Amino acid sequence: MQGQCLCGAVSYEVEGKPQGASVCHCSQCRRQSGHLWASAYVLEDLITIKGPVRWFEASEEARRGFCPKCGSSLFWQAHDEDTISFSLGSLNDDSEIKLQKHIFVASKGDYYDIADGLPIVGES
């Protein structure tokens, strides 16, 4: 499966089956994406990234990959994990991925409700 940023400068290809499709409500994901960040992850060996992706060291734990031309938020990677998360919104085609859960809900904004019935993780 393939995806790309808004302007197309950064693209990627995923082999294998992504896991852990989730919607993150943490303040970092909300700030970077403008609302929520939906992603799934694969082993880093199974994703090929092309183009001038830039990495922002968002915290001591993780970095966030984005397109330096259009600003699209594309990737998330923990420093101590061998996986990379990619944004579901950047996929080009149907993915057969289904969201499984909401995470970091304790940090969610007060301007929306979660009403899709998916499991909620990290409420307190």
Ligand SMILES: [Zn+2]
């Ligand atoms: Zn771009």
